[in-house]
Amino acid sequence: MLGKNSKLFFGISICALIAAIVLAAWGFPKIVSNQIQKKIQIENSSMMFEKWRKLPMPVSFKVYLFNVTNVDEVNRGGRPKLNQVGPYVYKQYREKTILGYGENDTVKYMLQKTYFFDAEASGTFSENDDVTVINFPYLAAILAVQRIMPSLVSVINDALQKFIPDLVDPFMRVKVKNLLFDGVFLNCSEEATDDGLGLICGKVKLDKRPTMRPAEDAPGFYFSMFSHLNRTPSGPYEMIRGREDIRELGHIVSYKEKRTLTAWGDPYCGMINGTDSSIFPPIDESNVPQRIYTFQPDICRSMYVDFVDKRSIFNMTAYYYELSNMPLASKSANPDNKCFCKENWSGNHDGCLMMGLLNLLPCQGAPAVASLPHFYLASEEILEFFASGVKPDPEKHKSFIYLEPKTGVVIKGAQRLQFNIELRNIPDAPQLLNVSTGLFPLLWIEEGAEIPATIQSELQHSHTLLGYVEAARWALLGAALLAAAAATISAMRAGPCRKNTVSFMLRPGQVANTGDINKFT
Numbered sequence: 001m002l003g004k005n006s007k008l009f010f011g012i013s014i015c016a017l018i019a020a021i022v023l024a025a026w027g028f029p030k031i032v033s034n035q036i037q038k039k040i041q042i043e044n045s046s047m048m049f050e051k052w053r054k055l056p057m058p059v060s061f062k063v064y065l066f067n068v069t070n071v072d073e074v075n076r077g078g079r080p081k082l083n084q085v086g087p088y089v090y091k092q093y094r095e096k097t098i099l100g101y102g103e104n105d106t107v108k109y110m111l112q113k114t115y116f117f118d119a120e121a122s123g124t125f126s127e128n129d130d131v132t133v134i135n136f137p138y139l140a141a142i143l144a145v146q147r148i149m150p151s152l153v154s155v156i157n158d159a160l161q162k163f164i165p166d167l168v169d170p171f172m173r174v175k176v177k178n179l180l181f182d183g184v185f186l187n188c189s190e191e192a193t194d195d196g197l198g199l200i201c202g203k204v205k206l207d208k209r210p211t212m213r214p215a216e217d218a219p220g221f222y223f224s225m226f227s228h229l230n231r232t233p234s235g236p237y238e239m240i241r242g243r244e245d246i247r248e249l250g251h252i253v254s255y256k257e258k259r260t261l262t263a264w265g266d267p268y269c270g271m272i273n274g275t276d277s278s279i280f281p282p283i284d285e286s287n288v289p290q291r292i293y294t295f296q297p298d299i300c301r302s303m304y305v306d307f308v309d310k311r312s313i314f315n316m317t318a319y320y321y322e323l324s325n326m327p328l329a330s331k332s333a334n335p336d337n338k339c340f341c342k343e344n345w346s347g348n349h350d351g352c353l354m355m356g357l358l359n360l361l362p363c364q365g366a367p368a369v370a371s372l373p374h375f376y377l378a379s380e381e382i383l384e385f386f387a388s389g390v391k392p393d394p395e396k397h398k399s400f401i402y403l404e405p406k407t408g409v410v411i412k413g414a415q416r417l418q419f420n421i422e423l424r425n426i427p428d429a430p431q432l433l434n435v436s437t438g439l440f441p442l443l444w445i446e447e448g449a450e451i452p453a454t455i456q457s458e459l460q461h462s463h464t465l466l467g468y469v470e471a472a473r474w475a476l477l478g479a480a481l482l483a484a485a486a487a488t489i490s491a492m493r494a495g496p497c498r499k500n501t502v503s504f505m506l507r508p509g510q511v512a513n514t515g516d517i518n519k520f521t
């Protein structure tokens, strides 16, 4: 009796072992990744869907301004002394409006961002603070005139003095809230009697630049850096939902109904790559992507971050990616960037700006220049223009992202970008008669997100669950191995029956003898 039972035990153990191996090696991981995929794909029943459609917590939007402290010296040709003020912190809410679902597993949506000043997070800084910054609309206008019709600089400059209030020099004394959102009034009331002013106001009306909002209360416009983000949704974006292939989750395939951007007049530089940086596909840990792309419509291009290492953050393992100097490298350092070189600049005549700069003229129609904050990762030559106040610091000025590998969730990230404009010595404009030429920073922004504690614990919890599944997988395998070992030993002890060990396994009748199994359980 013992012999027969031990044979049966042995057979069952072997079957359990095989089943355990199959489950451990293939079944469990498959089940787990299927469950995760169901949660994160963009399907209106998935866990991620609502969080994707309406971000559950605001992104922190911080603005740092460069206050000019030695205006008189700069007007006489001296080197600027700048003083960074801020952060002025805003809560940025993001909500998507779904326009429809397309072929090839896509969803089309508009993205609306809304900003609210966060007085608490801003500390001693208030929206009513007065700052002295480079006069962005003035320089944008005069640089454009010098580029297109240099002979009219003097006439247009006279008209600009009526258009822009208190235009005594190339600086603007302004309240922070007006510069960022509420707007600085630009006066067109003498448009009809002044040809130069008529030209300016006509051009501004025609260009419909997002930073120029037609005034409702008087003839003219309001200039502000970000109010258009608050007023109008961006898009439509067309994005892959990840139901067919989770590795494609979040990839933007078209923007404003176009599959490539036209700003650079080049198919390579116009490529729309990657996600909108709010979601990412899970990371395949056996084949970690070395580069992750994000599409940045504000600067009309795709950017990328490079894999650095695997790190622990908030008790979770994350993959850490950082922006390198390659996306904004000069043409000689990264030949791929040559199609971003569209305009000659007084500093450089190969159509390219210096290392670390991106010419936004083709993108925004205004001669603005983007860089990383404080010209981090840019040519050091740029820093020579300043007496003080510009000091790149990797910790404060880099852009980075921590991704949770199983879900692709952003655990923490920051995107930082600075806006600059050239201060140029132009003898025909009294305001620019004595200044030195150089690239002048206006402000820089940081969009930062960190998953809130609730979602952190949700993720950690699902990690714990994954841990249990993992533990169960190995426990099952271990138990099956132990049982198989015990069965082997007991089968060997049983002695005489050993020559049947194989044949009984092939005889279903005996395995089906449940009576015997019950004795064991």
Ligand SMILES: *[C@@H]1O[C@H](CO)[C@@H](O)[C@H](O)[C@H]1NC(C)=O
Binding pocket: 044, 045, 101
């Ligand atoms: C979910 O999405 C499908 C399209 O994929 C749509 O037909 C359906 O009405 C949606 N259900 C709800 C509850 O919104």
Ligand SMILES: *[C@@H]1O[C@H](CO)[C@@H](O)[C@H](O)[C@H]1NC(C)=O
Binding pocket: 067, 068, 069, 070, 085, 129, 130, 131, 132
């Ligand atoms: C900016 O600098 C001016 C002097 O140039 C000063 O009056 C003003 O208070 C400064 N603003 C802030 C916010 O520090």
Ligand SMILES: *[C@@H]1O[C@H](CO)[C@@H](O)[C@H](O)[C@H]1NC(C)=O
Binding pocket: 102, 103, 104
């Ligand atoms: C969907 O994919 C197919 C094959 O790749 C392509 O021919 C078709 O144009 C795509 N449809 C849309 C709407 O992009």
Ligand SMILES: *[C@@H]1O[C@H](CO)[C@@H](O)[C@H](O)[C@H]1NC(C)=O
Binding pocket: 162, 185, 187, 188, 189, 190, 218
């Ligand atoms: C615009 O300019 C006109 C004439 O120069 C002036 O009368 C008017 O007050 C100005 N409007 C504003 C809002 O400053």
Ligand SMILES: *[C@@H]1O[C@H](CO)[C@@H](O)[C@H](O)[C@H]1NC(C)=O
Binding pocket: 268, 269, 270, 271, 273, 293, 302, 303
């Ligand atoms: C877009 O992605 C492809 C690879 O998917 C890459 O080769 C190309 O350089 C990227 N384009 C830009 C403009 O970054």
Ligand SMILES: *[C@@H]1O[C@H](CO)[C@@H](O)[C@H](O)[C@H]1NC(C)=O
Binding pocket: 314, 315
């Ligand atoms: C990480 O885990 C340890 C021990 O489990 C705990 O004491 C600590 O508070 C956790 N830290 C965070 C940031 O959750």
Ligand SMILES: *[C@@H]1O[C@H](CO)[C@@H](O)[C@H](O)[C@H]1NC(C)=O
Binding pocket: 341, 342, 343, 344, 349, 350, 351
């Ligand atoms: C820049 O200027 C040089 C000569 O100064 C000229 O050969 C080149 O075509 C210009 N490039 C662009 C993009 O305007």
Ligand SMILES: *[C@@H]1O[C@H](CO)[C@@H](O)[C@H](O)[C@H]1NC(C)=O
Binding pocket: 075, 076, 430, 431, 433, 434
């Ligand atoms: C510029 O320099 C000239 C000559 O030194 C001087 O006469 C003039 O007043 C200066 N202009 C300004 C705006 O400082």
